[in-house]
Amino acid sequence: MAKNLTTRKEDYSKWYNELVVRADLAENSAVRGCMVIKPYGYAIWEKMQAQLDKMFKETGHQNAYFPLFVPKSLFEAEEKNAEGFAKECAIVTHYRLKTDPDNEGKLIVDPEAKLEEELVVRPTSEAIIWNTYKGWIQSYRDLPILVNQWANVVRWEMRTRLFLRTAEFLWQEGHTAHATKAEAMAETEQMNNIYAEFAETFMAMPVIKGRKTESERFAGAEDTYCIEALMQDGKALQAGTSHFLGQNFAKAFDVKFATKEGGLDYVWATSWGVSTRLMGALVMTHSDDNGLVLPPNLAPIQVVIVPIYKGEEQLNQISEVALQLQSDLRKAGISVKYDDRDTQKPGWKFAQYELQGVPVRIAIGPKDLEKGSVELARRDTLKKEFISRNEVVDKVQSLMVEMQDNMFKKAQVFREEHTTRVDSFDEFKKVLKEKGGFISAHWDGTAETETKIKEMTKATIRLIPFDGEKEEGSCVLTGKPSAQRVLFAKAY
Amino acid sequence: MAKNLTTRKEDYSKWYNELVVRADLAENSAVRGCMVIKPYGYAIWEKMQAQLDKMFKETGHQNAYFPLFVPKSLFEAEEKNAEGFAKECAIVTHYRLKTDPDNEGKLIVDPEAKLEEELVVRPTSEAIIWNTYKGWIQSYRDLPILVNQWANVVRWEMRTRLFLRTAEFLWQEGHTAHATKAEAMAETEQMNNIYAEFAETFMAMPVIKGRKTESERFAGAEDTYCIEALMQDGKALQAGTSHFLGQNFAKAFDVKFATKEGGLDYVWATSWGVSTRLMGALVMTHSDDNGLVLPPNLAPIQVVIVPIYKGEEQLNQISEVALQLQSDLRKAGISVKYDDRDTQKPGWKFAQYELQGVPVRIAIGPKDLEKGSVELARRDTLKKEFISRNEVVDKVQSLMVEMQDNMFKKAQVFREEHTTRVDSFDEFKKVLKEKGGFISAHWDGTAETETKIKEMTKATIRLIPFDGEKEEGSCVLTGKPSAQRVLFAKAY
Structure with a gap:
């Protein structure tokens, strides 16, 4: 295993924190709760962005950009949304610093440069966007509006962790406007499906699709669809959400349109987002005690070639072969790095690329030159072989x-091994404690029971799965009737 | 000309403001000085980004992401930089809103949620980045660091205009660290050259390369290189800057490295950026009284096909041809839109695509079907022709x-017609008033003279051109000796 890297068994949380930093993905910054995404980490995020952006555009969405700031009066217009975010937002109150009259080298906030109205740094953009859409929408001809934004947002979280929960994070937020409820609901589902497809096909991360319970919904939504994944420590992670917002924001911002039939109606809305949190999910789904394990579809470097040599002549001979291989692989669409630095030894390089999760490592030594072979090691199974x-x-x-x-x-x-059907609360607690993972159990459908279970066990209802069988049963806590099992888990 | 669009001659400034809004590039938002970049405008910006990003990566740069906020103590560490931006920055002082006890539907800033240290919303990121680099750099082996960031920044400008000067804008900022002064200077020049190549090859906008005078330098830089372009109203626009920062930030943040020779030295730095301001430059360089004129290399839609028909049968026949053309053009790498909407008439569509600057319009009517022809119109010259x-x-x-x-x-x-060599101050004022454009004149090299000329004429020294002849002469204002002509202009 990687030198000095805490193992997952020793301390999963510490393993994660160490790995993110040591693999050069991200680090904490001088700003409380805000991270620096380092070039290697950002390169993975760029691959995620490129793929998601392609999928959004293929389904008719366009990108746009809306202001970072939300005037307080707009922020509070949709009450539930405002209530949901008011407690954790950064607020701009002044627009100038001046020299401290008592201390010349220092700056202080200039009390004379106070804003008439405070600005909230966007924790999400529904308010500013729906205030804008008001000017864009008059008639059914202006609909649908299918817009996405790549942006930074700020939520003043008190306990932060790199990628998983940071005060500032990067994300995309789609905001669509529709003439009918059915269209908006179809959009909500479509985008949740796109997230699932992305997670499974590109992140190699299996997810379950479903809807949130009322108490776990996005503030201001009528329905929240989500994808949930299971991490190696048995905790669940919400990887993406897609919200059916009904007419809530249209009503809050008075956005009406002339219908085809000659009437006047409020516009229907959705919003949907994934964030740099996916980076945390990627790390925790696949990585091991040796470091990152990156799926080839998202690895910035898919193949690294390391020469093993003594002296410059041998290096030159190996380089000739290596550069030819690099060129051949690149022609085949593979991203390759040839690392012929003489400042580091092969063993160091092997460990480094293992730590950074490069899918395939090719080593070429003098014996390989003779035999026309290379040593090829794959990161996921750590198996090595010599091939021609x-x-x-x-x-x-x-x-x-x-x-x-x-x-x-x-x-x-x-995930299958860590998904357990339970039918009693004792079993619920036992499985949660000893094994973790998803617990499939009946629930009576009340927020009260949901809260009680959360308080007693720290497990929450992650989602009501879309493909769950409609099996009748009795609530695991209250014994009251239930029409469908839901999935509980402790979660990130 | 486009219906109701103010002409350039009538009022250039009004023409610009109207055009940006009517061509769906951007609009003002509810936040003072902040704009909404609409999908069509953002699509152009995305094309700019993609090309610049490619050029940065081809020259060895990687992207990363640093926090939006800069703690005040870091912000003030490099004195000149702090002084340059202190008067126009947004400041976060609180992290929570609460319900107004006197007015239940309203929110107020929670006075108990005051930050211990205020956070400046980044106007530029040297401070937060050099504070981070301190942890990344120990030895010459860690150098160079070639990093770029795509981000939003905020400068609290009092008079704002869409794209040209907005409180929040989007940009990229490169921040590099080097072991030697020569290397950092070469990087400064390389990036300025990349900006020039981008402007000329992709924006079709000729630029002059040179350096700023001391008083026009970036706050904290030892030298600022720039590219300057000339707009159709005879005003200059600074389109990109590349700064040699010397060891200023390394000293302010104590970033030293072990040299190859065994010594310890401060790191050398550069930073360079272009912003959404380029969108304004693009509009003002090429557009006319009919609307936008977009260069094919940056046009989101390069060709639009419009059917001219009566009745569904004719439309079906035309669509068959149009869709085949669309497919053939796409195979050839051209972006094409076939607009067969029946909600708008051909004339309306013609005007709209002209307004939006689509380079080529193809119209197909029933006669074209008979003849096997199409009507092709190009946006730059407005010439039309029938071709097979x-x-x-x-x-x-x-x-x-x-x-x-x-x-x-x-x-x-x-630009050539609007660049005038002048040798007396009377001529200087006359040319500036009657013709505008760049004025090539001698200057005695003092900030005092520069300021006087600015106060008297509103013209500033845009740059000291790199390729200016080293012609001796006397200052146009003071008559004192001068070694080289510099370029003056009124500027955006």
């Missing part, structure tokens, strides 16, 4: 598919 | 190159 140089491109191409698939299946098996 | 259907792909491909080239040359001729 001529086979490398084909082998790597098939490995990209195989590893992506293997990682998904491994995570899927883990 | 079989020629369309070749014609459009050659037009993309020709129009890009034509637009550049037209702007270049305009």
Whole structure:
């Protein structure tokens, strides 16, 4: 395992924190709760962005950009939304600093530069966007509006963790406007499906699709769809949400449209988002005690080639082969790095790329030159083999598919092994304590029971699965009738 | 000309403001000085971003992300930089709103949620980034660091205009760290050259490269390189800057490195940026009284196809041809929109795409069906011609190159015609008043003279051109000796 890296078994939480920093994904900054996303981490996020953006555009969405600030009077217009975010938002009150008259090298806030109205740094953009849409929408001809924004948002969280919960984070937020309820509901479902497809196909992370209970809904939504994944410590992670907002924001901002039939109606809305939190989910789904394990579809470097040599002549001979391989692989669409730095030894490089989760490592030494072979190691299983140089491109191409698939299946098996059907509250508590994971149990449908279970066990209802069988039963806590099992878990 | 669009001659400034809004590029928001970038405008910005990002990566740069907020103590660490931005920055002082006890539906800032240290919303990121680099750099082996960030920044400008000067804007900021002064200076020049290449090749906007005078430098820089362009009203626009920061930030944040020779030295720095201001430059360089004129290399839609028909049968026949053309053009790498909406008439569509600057419009009517022809109109010259259907792909491909080239040359001729060498201050004032544009004149090199000229004429020294001849002469104001002409202009 990687030198000095805490193992998952020793302390899962510490393992995660260490790994994110040591693999050069991110680090804490001088600003409380805000992170620096380092180049290697950002390169993964860019791959996520590019793929999601493609999927959004293929389904007719366009990008736009709305202001960072929300005037307080707009912020409070949709009451539930405001209530949900008011307690954790950064507020701009002044627009100038001046030299401290008592201390010349220092600056202080200039009391004369106080804003007439305070500005909230956006924790989410429904308010500012619906205030804008009011000017864009007059008639059914102006609908639908299918807009997405890539942006930073700020939620003043008290306990933060790199990627999983930070005061500032990066995300995308889609905000759509529709003429009918049915259209808005279809959009809500479509985007949740896109998130699921992205998670499973690109992150190799199996997810369950469903809806949130009323108490877990987005503030201001009528329905929240979500995808939930299971981490290796048995805790669930909400990986994406898609909200059906009904006419709430249209009413709050008075956005009406002339219908085809000649009437006047409020516009129907959705919003949906995923964030840099996905980076945390990616790390926690696949990585091991040696470091990151990245799915080939999101790895910034898919193959690294390391020369093993003594002296410059040997290096030159190996480099000739390596650069040819690099060129052949690149032609096949594989991203490759040839690391011929002489400042680091091969062993150091092996450990480093293992730590950083590069899917395939190719090593070439003097013996390989003689034999026309290379040593190829795959990151997911840590298996090594010698193959002929001529086979490398084909082998790597098939490995990209195989590893992506293997990682998904491994995570899927883990999730299945950690999803337990329970029918009594004692069993509920026992499974939660000893095994964790998803607990599939009956619930009487009341917020009261949900809260009680949360207070007693720290487990929450993660979602009401869409594909859950409509099996009747009795609530695991109250014994009252229930029409469907829901999934409980402790969660990030 | 476009219906109701103010002409450039009537009121250039009004023409610009109207055009930006009516062509769906951007609009003012409910937040003072902050704009909404609409989907069509954002699509152009995305094309700019994609190209610049490619050029940055090809020169070895990586993207990363740093916090939005800068704690006041870090903000003030580099004195000149702090002084330069202190008067126009948004300041976060609180982190929570609460219900107004005197008015239940309203929220107020919670006085108990006051931050211990105020946070400045980044106007630029040198401070937060150099505080971070301190942890990244120990030895020459850690250098160079070549990092770029795509982000939003806030400068509390009092007089704002869409794209040209907004309180919040989008930009990229490169921040590099080097072991030697020579390397940092080479980077400064390289990035300024990349900006020039981008402006000329993609925006079709000719620029002059040079350095700023001391008083026009970036706050905290030792030297500022820039590219300057000339707008159609004869005012100059600074389109990009690249700063050699010397060791100023390394000293302010105590960033030292172990040199190869075993010593300890401060790190050398550069920073460089372009912003959504480029959108304003693009509009003002090429557009006319009919609306936007977009260079093919940055147009989100390069070709629009409009059917001219009566009745569904005719539409179906035309659509068959149009969709085949669309498919052929797309295969050739051209972005095409086929607008067969029946809610708008052809004339309306023609005006709309002209207003939005789509480079090529193809119209197909019933007569074209008979003849196997199409009507093709180019946006830059407004010329129309009928060509055979079989020629369309070749014609459009050659037009993309020709129009890009034509637009550049037209702007270049305009700039040459509006660059005047003057040798007396009377002539200086006369040219400035009657013709505008760049004035090439001698200057005695003092900030005092520079300020006087600015106060008397509102013209500033835009730059000391790199390729200016080293011609000796006497200052246009003071008559004192001068070694080189500099370029003056009124500027955005």
